[in-house]
Amino acid sequence: MPRKPINNRFNKQNKHFFNHDDRTARMDDDHPMEFGGVKPRVSFKNPRFGRDRVRHVNSVTKDQIAEAMSSSTSVRQVMFKPRSRGKGGRLSPMVNRGPRLNIKSRINLNGEAQWYKIMIYYGDKYDKEYILTSLLSYMAPHTFIPIMYKVIGQEAIFYVDSQETANKLAECHKKITTPDNHKLQVRVRPGFPKCEADAVLKEKLKAAMAKRYNQQNNALDLSCFHHDPDLVQDYFCALFRPGMLMSVLEIVADAIPNLEALNLENNKLSIIEKLSFLGKKLRHLKILYIGDNKIREMHQMDVIKDLPLEELRLAGNPLVQHKYKKRTDDYIRYVIHFLTLFINFKDPRRIFLQEIG
Numbered sequence: 001m002p003r004k005p006i007n008n009r010f011n012k013q014n015k016h017f018f019n020h021d022d023r024t025a026r027m028d029d030d031h032p033m034e035f036g037g038v039k040p041r042v043s044f045k046n047p048r049f050g051r052d053r054v055r056h057v058n059s060v061t062k063d064q065i066a067e068a069m070s071s072s073t074s075v076r077q078v079m080f081k082p083r084s085r086g087k088g089g090r091l092s093p094m095v096n097r098g099p100r101l102n103i104k105s106r107i108n109l110n111g112e113a114q115w116y117k118i119m120i121y122y123g124d125k126y127d128k129e130y131i132l133t134s135l136l137s138y139m140a141p142h143t144f145i146p147i148m149y150k151v152i153g154q155e156a157i158f159y160v161d162s163q164e165t166a167n168k169l170a171e172c173h174k175k176i177t178t179p180d181n182h183k184l185q186v187r188v189r190p191g192f193p194k195c196e197a198d199a200v201l202k203e204k205l206k207a208a209m210a211k212r213y214n215q216q217n218n219a220l221d222l223s224c225f226h227h228d229p230d231l232v233q234d235y236f237c238a239l240f241r242p243g244m245l246m247s248v249l250e251i252v253a254d255a256i257p258n259l260e261a262l263n264l265e266n267n268k269l270s271i272i273e274k275l276s277f278l279g280k281k282l283r284h285l286k287i288l289y290i291g292d293n294k295i296r297e298m299h300q301m302d303v304i305k306d307l308p309l310e311e312l313r314l315a316g317n318p319l320v321q322h323k324y325k326k327r328t329d330d331y332i333r334y335v336i337h338f339l340t341l342f343i344n345f346k347d348p349r350r351i352f353l354q355e356i357g
Contacts (some may be wrong), residue, residue: 022348043320052357069147092354113236114168114268115159115192118146121185123156126178131156139168148193148236159192161226161268195236197247204231206251219261219287220252226267237266240294245274261287265313270294272303279306292316 109146120131136143144165146158160166166188174183197205208230212221225231225248226238239245252259259282272295278285283306295317304312314320 016196025322043110051074052101089295107158114163114166115161115190116163116169117189117191117193118158118160118166118169119187119189121187122154122182124154125180126149126156128156132186135169135186136174138172138176143170144169145232147226147232148234161238192238193236195238195241195244197244201237202247202251204235205237205248206255209251213256217261218256218259219263220256221263222248222267223263223289224266239264240269241273243272245269246277249277249281251272253277257281258284260284261288264293265289265316266292268294270296272300274303276303276306278304283308287311288290289313295319 023264062287076219093202098270120126123131128151132149140164144162149156149158151157160169169186170188172184173186176184178184195201208228209220209222211230213219214221215298222239228237231237237244237248239248252262255296262282262285263276269290270293275290278288286309288304288309288311291313292315295314296319298319300319
C-alpha cells in the first residue's frame with residue numbers, strides 16, 4: 001500500500017534549518033547521535049510572510065512597546081499567525097458536522113486529543129494490504145496513516161489521529177464487498193493504545209531521531225512524530241503523552257546537549273509542563289516551534305521562560321487561533337505580557353504579527 005508521506009513542512013520558507021540530514025548517524029555509548037566533526041550552525045533569517053498582511057507592533061502600540069523595551073540588546077522574534085475568519089462565529093451559518101454514523105454504531109467522536117481506534121471485524125481473514133487499500137480506495141481522495149496495525153483474535157485493529165478520518169472510515173462500514181462476498185465491517189471508537197518507552201523502544205527512538213537531525217543547522221525536527229515511518233508500524237510514539245515526551249527529551253539532551261533549534265509542531269500537545277526540561281538541559285536552544293498543537297492558556301508558557309529563545313512559533317494553537325481572533329487590542333496586550341514573562345529586554349526587538357480578521 002502506498003504510504004502517505006510525512007508532512008515535512010520544514011522544507012518550506014522560514015523552516016530551512018530543520019531539513020533532515022540523511023547521512024548515517026554514528027551511534028555508540030559515548031556518542032549516541034553524532035554525525036561527524038563539522039561544527040553545527042543554526043540559521044536565524046527573518047521570516048518571509050509572502051502575501052500575509054504583517055505589521056510591526058510599533059505601528060499599533062508604539063507607546064506600549066517603547067515603555068516595555070526601554071532598555072533592550074538582542075533580537076527575539078515571536079511569530080503568532082492566527083487563522084483567517086472561518087466557521088463557528090455567532091452569525092455564521094450552521095456548520096456541516098459531516099456524515100453521521102448509523103444509529104447502531106453512533107459514537108461520541110470527541111476522544112482525548114482526537115485519537116480513534118478502528119476495528120475491522122473478521123479482519124483476520126484478509127491481508128493487511130487488501131484491507132487498507134480497499135478502505136483508501138473507498139475514501140479517496142481522503143487518505144490516512146494507520147498506526148499500530150495488528151490482528152488480535154478475529155479483528156484487525158489500528159489507530160488514526162483525526163475526527164475527519166474516523167468519520168470517513170465509519171462510512172466504509174458494510175460498503176466494501178470482500179472477495180468471499182461478505183461486507184467489510186468497520187467500527188470506530190475513541191481511544192489510543194498504551195506505549196511505554198522501554199530499552200528496546202528507546203533505541204528505536206534514538207535511531208529515528210538521528211534521521212530527523214540536521215547537523216548543518218543543529219536542528220531537530222520532531223514534528224508529527226507519531227507518524228514516523230520507522231515507528232508507526234509497531235509503536236504509538238505520540239508526544240502528547242507526558243511520559244513519551246519526557247523519554248524523547250531525555251534522549252535529545254543526552255545526544256545533542258548543544259541543540260539550537262527544535263520543532264515540536266503538530267504533536268497534539270496540550271499539557272506542556274514537561275517542556276520545563278528544556279530550560280534545564282538544553283540551555284543553548286534558540287529556536288522553538290510548538291505551533292499546530294492544543295495549547296490553550298497563556299500561563300502554560302511559563303515553562304519555557306528560562307530559555308534564551310530568539311524565535312518562537314505558536315501559530316495554530318487554540319491560544320492564538322481562537323482566544324484573540326476577534327480582539328486585536330487584547331491580542332497585542334497579550335503578546336507584550338507574554339514577552340515580559342521570560343524576556344530580559346536589552347535591545348530593540350521586532351515582534352511580527354499577522355493582522356487579525
